[in-house]
């Protein structure tokens with residue numbers, strides 16, 4: 001990214017919401033479950049798996065958190081009804097983690113129980129570092145209460161990740177490994193591009209050594225290459241690649257054609273704003289286009 005792009009990225013939060021919505025539409029399936037179902041159907045037709053995310057991280061009330069849990073239960077019904085190949089991904093704050101751990105735990109257990117009823121699976125997303133320990137605790141508690149249909153996420157940019165891999169090892173965990181998207185201080189996170197890549201590869205090796213099922217979530221061609229070297233000769237049922245909706249779709253299709261499992265993250269819902277900002281902030285070509293659109297809008301063109 002150029003310095004100008006970086007400056008524009010910092011300005012994104014003051015960009016008018018309709019402009020953000022316009023440019024983030026490639027990353028969001030829509031605002032309704034029906035729209036998400038259509039996107040999943042298309043992906044499945046291309047041989048890709050999906051994971052559906054009900055966007056809801058801006059919630060502030062218990063009733064909203066319960067409504068998101070209910071929306072996930074409805075998603076399982078639709079997945080089953082339409083014979084789709086999709087699981088779900090959940091942000092703990094959408095289930096109320098910022099309100100109380102117990103509320104989130106209760107909502108999560110409701111969703112995981114419903115998933116189990118359908119033979120489906122729940123991935124607990126990882127959010128900013130204030131939530132890491134609670135999120136790993138939620139995962140352990142669910143696994144220790146007998147739920148095997150649940151997985152978690154580790155972020156390669158955190159210094160603590162190698163320790164977290166070691167601590168999870170006894171569970172033979174199901175882990176999505178990503179770089180990490182939230183802005184964290186250098187005291188707890190690597191900030192250099194190459195450092196994050198190196199920690200990613202170390203964590204991937206450690207997870208595979210521990211017998212984990214790994215969701216290799218990256219669009220970084222170098223990391224995809226490193227992962228392909230490591231999974232060579234493995235049963236393709238023992239790992240999967242993961243990408244975000246609207247990002248590197250051709251590369252995703254190539255991985256499918258080469259026989260790998262590839263899952264696409266499909267977010268939908270009314271609470272699209274925070275998710276969209278994060279996606280736009282990491283899009284190397286979008287910043288300048290957004291700046292022009294914003295200026296045009298401000299000038300009334």
Ligand SMILES: Cc1cc2nc3c(=O)[nH]c(=O)nc-3n(C[C@H](O)[C@H](O)[C@H](O)COP(=O)(O)OP(=O)(O)OC[C@H]3O[C@@H](n4cnc5c(N)ncnc54)[C@H](O)[C@@H]3O)c2cc1C
Nearest residue numbers: 125126178179180181217218219220242243244265279283
């Ligand atoms: C399936 C999935 C689930 C995720 N879940 C989480 C999570 O739970 N917690 C979390 O903190 N992070 C999560 N992330 C985000 C992740 O941490 C990274 O921020 C994100 O994937 C970008 O890192 P990268 O490895 O793709 O490498 P980058 O170096 O950022 O990207 C490599 C290349 O991919 C392309 N690219 C990447 N992002 C975009 C974009 N938005 N638009 C257009 N092109 C793009 C560009 O060509 C870029 O050069 C998830 C990512 C994926 C794929």
